[in-house]
Amino acid sequence: MSISLLKNEQFQLYKGPLLPLALILHTMKSFDVPLVYRSPLISAVKKKRKEKDRMKKDFSPTLLDFGPVRIFLARHFGFCYGVENAIDIAFRTIEENPGKRIYLLSEMIHNPQVNADLEASGVQFLQDNSGKQLIPFDSxxxxxxxxxxxxxxxxxxxxxxxxxxxxxEKYNTTCPFVEKVWNRSEVIARSNYTIIIHGKPTHEETRATFSHAASNAPSIVVKDMDQAIELGKYITGELPSEQFYTDFKHQVSAGFNLEKDLQRIGVVNQTTMLASDTQAIADYLKEIMMSHYGLDENNIKERFADTRDTLCYATNDNQTSVTGMLQTEADLAVVVGGYNSSNTSHLVELCEEKLPTYYINNEEKILSRDAIKHFNFHTTMELVTENYLPGKEPVNILVTSGASCPDALVEGVIKKLAGFYPASRSIEDLVDILNNQE
Known part of the structure; x- marks a missing residue:
């Protein structure tokens, strides 16, 4: 059998309150995404996995056995609900409004192909990713x-x-799971909690979430666990209050009052962050509040809001799928996605802990069998690595992609890797096997 489903029951989906919303949305709506972003191979794989695992409990990878090279494809990867929704609205808007000037506030999603296609269709960007104005609003x-x-x-x-x-409103493609974070922030703000946002301070989503949260309650952004620990020391008084406004400059809402605004808190996140990191930060700050105020699980809600239901299902699924994929013995991993994609960089981060990992945005970065050009997101620079493929057969390669990456790009990467081995089965053969598999 050239294609098999690797079983491993230990990788379980987060079963918080968010899952029903995800299932409802997927059941209620399908999207018209341009065919150029689709892949016959990936569509066949996803269809077969969905048929065999409708409850999404199996996070083991799919084996695509080409013979001399074996690709282990993550259980969940690629376009999520929010991305497909945005792409559907954008291209439908272009089609329905010939001759009109159409603008995007900034990149639709963090994928260079999709944004280039939108620009080629006449869409102009008003701002860059950092919020710098490219076209003045008054025009x-x-x-x-x-x-x-x-x-x-x-x-x-x-x-x-x-x-x-x-x-x-008519042309708003905001992901419903981002809006869910905003709505949850508003709810806990009504109970006089300060909103702590785990996110990258300059990221578009974090800037938007901060704006919405700060309109209802004192708000602060923490970018990682180190900053959460630092914040904890301000809660307990271990650090002098006058230092706070320097340490968290540009990360707190106007009028933030350290003495009173950290007495009741709730943690939400930029949906593309590592879910495990957000949970760890929330758990740490919860322990700080319990210890500092002498609370336990029965009365912790007096000081700490439960916001676990704001974790994005797609981010969680993709990250858990990488964890499952990494249980497979492999020689290297390839992660496909835009270089400014937060969710993709976190998949790379997970893979890097286990084995050599190459972060690329399309198959053209695979220069040859002997060299690959890939992105180091730590230094934000591309570099070329030689002899990245081991000189043995079969070679085992783990593959996944970010939530804004078209499946067609993933197929292109797989096809190029398999093409370095003349004895490999063809993509078409694998698609036929999948489509005829019981």
Whole structure:
């Protein structure tokens, strides 16, 4: 058998309250995504896995056995609900509005191919990823269309666009799971909790979430566990209060009062962060509150809000799938996705802990059998590694991709790797086997 499903029951899906929403959304709506982003091979794999594992409990990889090279494909990868929703709205908007000026606030998603395709269709970007203005808002008119990207945007920008008479609701592609974080923040804000956001301070989604949270409650961004530990020392008074506003400069809401605004807290996240990191930060701060205020599990809600239901199902699935995939003995891993994609970089981070990992954005980065150009997200530089493929057969390669990466790019990478081995089975043969498999 050239294709098999590797069973391992220890990798279980997070069964928090978020799962029903994910299932409801997937049941209610399908998306019209351009065929150029689809892949016959990946579609066949995902269809077969869904048939065999409808409850999404098996996180072991799929083996694509080409003979001299064996590809172990993560259980979940590629376009998530929010990305497909954004792409559907964007290309439908272009099709339905010929001759109109169409703008995007910034990149629709963090994938260079998708954004290049949108630009080729006439869409112009108003800002870059850091929020720098490329086209002034005052050049827009009420007749123009402005697409809100999947990351969402700030309340200030929403108001600017509305004041220009631009109907942003119709063209808002904000991911519903990002909006879920905003809604949950609003709910706990009503109970006088301060909002702590685990995220990258300059990321579009974090800037948007911070804006929405800060409109309802004192808010602060922590970028990692080190900053969470530092914040804990301000809660307990171990660090002087005057240092706080320097350490968290540009990461706290206006008027933040250290003495009173850290007495009741809740933790939410940028949905593309490592779910395990967010949970670890929340657990750490919860312990700080329990110890500092003499609380236990029965009364911790007096000081700490339960926000576990804000973890994104797709981020969790993709990360858990990498954990499952890494249980397989392999020679290397290849992760495909945009180099500014937060969720993709975290998949790379997980793989790097176990084996040589190559982060690429398309098959062209695989220069030859002997050399690969890949991205080091720690230094934000590309480098070339030689002799990345071992001189043995079969070679075992783990493959996954980020939530904004088209399946067609993953197939392209697999096809190129298999092409270095003349005795390999063809992609078409594997698709036929999958489609005819009982």
């Amino acid at each position: 827009l008119t009420a007749e123009d269309i402005v697409l809100i990207p999947a990351f969402g945007t700030t309340l200030k920008i929403e108001k600017q666009l509305r004041d220009l008479g631009i109907p942003i």
